[in-house]
Amino acid sequence: MEEPTAAGAGLDAESAEWLQALAATGPGREAALERLHGMLVRIARREVARWGPRLRVIGPELEVLAYQAAADALIAITGKLGQLRGESRFTTWAYKFAIFEVSAKIGRHFWRHPAVPLDAEDWDRLPDRFGNRSRARGRVAGHPRRAAPAVDDKLTARQRAVLIAIVLNGVPLDTLVIELASNRNAIYKTLFDARRKLRAALAANGYLPGDSLRSS
Amino acid sequence: MNGWSELDEFLRTDPQDVGCAEAMEMMHIYADLVAAGAPVQERYPGFAAHLRACGPCAEDFDGLLAALRDQAK
Numbered sequence: 001m002e003e004p005t006a007a008g009a010g011l012d013a014e015s016a017e018w019l020q021a022l023a024a025t026g027p028g029r030e031a032a033l034e035r036l037h038g039m040l041v042r043i044a045r046r047e048v049a050r051w052g053p054r055l056r057v058i059g060p061e062l063e064v065l066a067y068q069a070a071a072d073a074l075i076a077i078t079g080k081l082g083q084l085r086g087e088s089r090f091t092t093w094a095y096k097f098a099i100f101e102v103s104a105k106i107g108r109h110f111w112r113h114p115a116v117p118l119d120a121e122d123w124d125r126l127p128d129r130f131g132n133r134s135r136a137r138g139r140v141a142g143h144p145r146r147a148a149p150a151v152d153d154k155l156t157a158r159q160r161a162v163l164i165a166i167v168l169n170g171v172p173l174d175t176l177v178i179e180l181a182s183n184r185n186a187i188y189k190t191l192f193d194a195r196r197k198l199r200a201a202l203a204a205n206g207y208l209p210g211d212s213l214r215s216s
Numbered sequence: 217m218n219g220w221s222e223l224d225e226f227l228r229t230d231p232q233d234v235g236c237a238e239a240m241e242m243m244h245i246y247a248d249l250v251a252a253g254a255p256v257q258e259r260y261p262g263f264a265a266h267l268r269a270c271g272p273c274a275e276d277f278d279g280l281l282a283a284l285r286d287q288a289k
Contacts, residue, residue, distance in 0.1 A: 029245035046286060047279045050260035087247040092284060096244045098280045103272060147223060167226075173268055173272045188270055208224050 010086020018090040022081055033074070036094065040070035040077075040205055065109070069101035076101070081130040107174025150201040159194035162187060230269065234262035243280060251284045269285045 011019065021032035024106040052062060076097045084093055153162055164172040165179075166187075173191075177184055202208045246263050249256045257264045267274045 033281075040250050046283060050279060050282065088244045091287070092280070095246040095283050096247075096276075096280055099276050099283070100240065102279070103276050113273050172269075179247070183236075184240070184272060185235055188236045192233065192235070192269075195227045196229045199224070199229075201274075207220060208227070 011084070012086075012089060012163050013085075015084075015090035018094075019081060019084065020161055022078060033078070036077070037070060037074050039091070040073050040094065040098045041067060042070040043095045044073070044102050047099055047102040051102070055106065055109065057109065065102070069098055069105055071102045073097035080156060103174055108178055110172050110175040146207060147198065147202055150198055152203075154197050154201045155194050159197070162190045163194045164199070166191060220234060221240045228265040232263040233265045233269060235266065236270060236273055239263055240276070243273070243277055247277065247280045247284060249278070251288070 010017055018036075019031065021028055024034070047061070048066045048069070054067045055062075057065070073094070078093050084090060110135075139190075151163060155163065160182075162176065163177050170177070173184060173187055176182075177187055180187065199208060203210050241262060242260070245255055246260060249259070267277055
């Protein structure tokens with residue numbers, strides 16, 4: 001476990017107290033861990049409930065998921081205390097781990113219980129953001145199907161696989177992370193590069209305006 | 217509308233986009249600033265660009281912000 005360092009010196013008083021208690025030994029530390037665990041369970045439950053309507057999971061499973069996320073978040077937090085700087089409150093930093101753990105577990109849930117057939121490529125639907133599991137997909141009419149050949153010609157096999165899985169088949173990004181034994185950043189970067197290359201190809205063929213016409 | 221404009225929006229990438237690793241690393245800082253009403257988009261344009269494009273990070277950020285706002289009640 002990393003020890004808190006002087007880097008945390010800029011923390012507010014409450015955050016400094018948390019760090020001090022968690023870095024101590026004995027009953028004081030045990031009490032702080034118990035209190036923190038209780039907070040993480042509350043945050044994880046809240047986050048799971050936020051997801052609940054979009055998951056095909058019933059009450060007891062949601063509760064188990066929340067407790068598992070809180071337990072894993074607690075392990076992550078106690079292992080990274082030395083990384084906390086004075087740029088945020090301790091509780092915000094700690095909550096972040098609970099949110100990430102819930103996300104990861106929901107990704108695993110979708111991996112086990114896919115809601116979208118993996119062969120359901122559909123060029124008529126596009127998400128408003130990539131790898132999003134929740135938002136309605138906008139529907140576009142016919143012409144963008146002409147993008148399909150560029151996907152084959154311009155993208156690497158990896159880029160094509162990621163683009164098709166996430167964009168056309170609607171596989172959640174965090175689920176693909178598990179499927180490909182990768183991480184969110186790597187999958188996003190692959191998709192980012194695929195988008196850039198595909199757009200450049202379509203612009204070169206006159207289907208889309210060149211970059212000089214508009215900056216984003 | 218023939219679908220090309222949607223596809224164009226869909227494929228456009230923002231060079232300022234910081235990516236998931238950096239966004240996840242600094243999400244708690246950004247969340248505290250947003251909760252405090254600070255002008256974060258100007259201060260962290262690359263983070264804001266990422267949230268506009270990345271569903272999972274935006275979803276996590278929404279969850280974190282909701283937790284903070286719930287706590288403040």
